[in-house]
Amino acid sequence: MSVPEARQTPLDPTTQEAFAAEVVDVLNKAVLGLLASVGHQCGLFDALAGLPPSSSAEIAKAADLDERYVREWLGGMVVGGFVKYNPEPGTYFLPPEHAASLTTAAGPDNLAGMMPYLALMGEVEQQVVRCFRDGGGVPYSAYPRFQALQAEETARVYDLALVNTIVPLVPGLAERLGDGMDVLDVGTGQGHAPLVLARAFPASRFHGLDQSEVGIDAACAAAARAGLRNLHYTLADSTEIRGEYDLITAFDVIHDLARPAETLTAIARALREDGTFLMGDIAASSRLEENIEHPFGPALYGFSVFYCMTTSLGTGGAGLGTVWGQETALRMLEEAGFANIDIKSVEGDPINVYYVATKR
Numbered sequence: 001m002s003v004p005e006a007r008q009t010p011l012d013p014t015t016q017e018a019f020a021a022e023v024v025d026v027l028n029k030a031v032l033g034l035l036a037s038v039g040h041q042c043g044l045f046d047a048l049a050g051l052p053p054s055s056s057a058e059i060a061k062a063a064d065l066d067e068r069y070v071r072e073w074l075g076g077m078v079v080g081g082f083v084k085y086n087p088e089p090g091t092y093f094l095p096p097e098h099a100a101s102l103t104t105a106a107g108p109d110n111l112a113g114m115m116p117y118l119a120l121m122g123e124v125e126q127q128v129v130r131c132f133r134d135g136g137g138v139p140y141s142a143y144p145r146f147q148a149l150q151a152e153e154t155a156r157v158y159d160l161a162l163v164n165t166i167v168p169l170v171p172g173l174a175e176r177l178g179d180g181m182d183v184l185d186v187g188t189g190q191g192h193a194p195l196v197l198a199r200a201f202p203a204s205r206f207h208g209l210d211q212s213e214v215g216i217d218a219a220c221a222a223a224a225r226a227g228l229r230n231l232h233y234t235l236a237d238s239t240e241i242r243g244e245y246d247l248i249t250a251f252d253v254i255h256d257l258a259r260p261a262e263t264l265t266a267i268a269r270a271l272r273e274d275g276t277f278l279m280g281d282i283a284a285s286s287r288l289e290e291n292i293e294h295p296f297g298p299a300l301y302g303f304s305v306f307y308c309m310t311t312s313l314g315t316g317g318a319g320l321g322t323v324w325g326q327e328t329a330l331r332m333l334e335e336a337g338f339a340n341i342d343i344k345s346v347e348g349d350p351i352n353v354y355y356v357a358t359k360r
């Protein structure tokens with residue numbers, strides 16, 4: 001069938017109207033996402049969670065914000081179903097069932113903390129549009145807020161789960177860390193993961209590596225504030241790892257890299273013979289059809305287009321993207337020299353899986 005003939009196919013009005021309604025829903029929810037981002041950054045959800053039904057003036061005072069902006073924001077939150085409104089006294093209320101997904105106290109369940117990524121993607125939209133037309137990518141320098149957002153997001157997970165849930169995925173690892181190991185975190189960003197581990201396991205020696213000067217500076221400052229003597233950071237490329245380690249970790253970073261295969265090979269070389277590689281990455285498939293029902297499927301592909309893939313391509317890299325998938329990850333790990341690769345998941349985390357591997 002030719003394209004003109006396809007265009008002449010009669011439309012099913014019911015299907016057309018249903019899809020149009022879905023697109024309207026997408027528009028409304030995209031804007032709600034931006035409003036939720038503002039609420040998270042301004043502390044409005046936390047303020048609402050601590051208040052009884054209150055007026056916009058009372059909420060603005062509690063959050064130390066401008067009332068006019070707060071009132072308009074509350075309007076969006078009410079019509080979007082986030083906040084309840086009683087028109088007679090003119091009061092607003094955040095139900096506890098909603099607060100469980102929107103406040104700082106929710107920890108890793110705080111979905112509002114993910115919404116600032118939407119604004120981050122909007123900031124580079126025109127650069128991404130250019131890439132669609134001309135190829136290439138968007139440089140890391142176009143995302144000055146990314147590392148801070150990533151640090152905030154991962155801290156919610158690491159503070160709660162790294163020591164008690166993720167480390168035990170490797171049998172006997174907690175005991176070995178307690179006795180003392182040499183540990184490297186590749187692509188450490190602002191260094192929160194090794195900081196959490198260094199606090200929990202003072203007998204082990206922790207090292208973080210990243211190519212971002214801003215990230216390493218922030219990591220060093222945090223380590224200094226914590227007074228940790230068993231934690232150090234290095235500004236370096238992930239393909240040029242020096243030294244030998246008993247444990248190497250890489251959390252949510254390999255798919256972003258310009259040279260992921262070379263990095264995995266460097267990690268394998270740097271592991272001691274009885275060492276372990278623990279890699280956290282996206283729980284998705286390399287096959288599109290298997291991601292259709294993924295609860296975060298559109299978000300993962302969106303993050304890939306607007307950050308993961310394009311920043312890698314911007315450095316002449318592989319451009320794997322967020323959804324590089326478990327099949328590709330396994331193949332690359334095997335090609336890099338790893339064996340005995342186990343894939344493990346954490347209950348309540350539909351986004352990430354963890355690969356536990358040893359040297360071949």
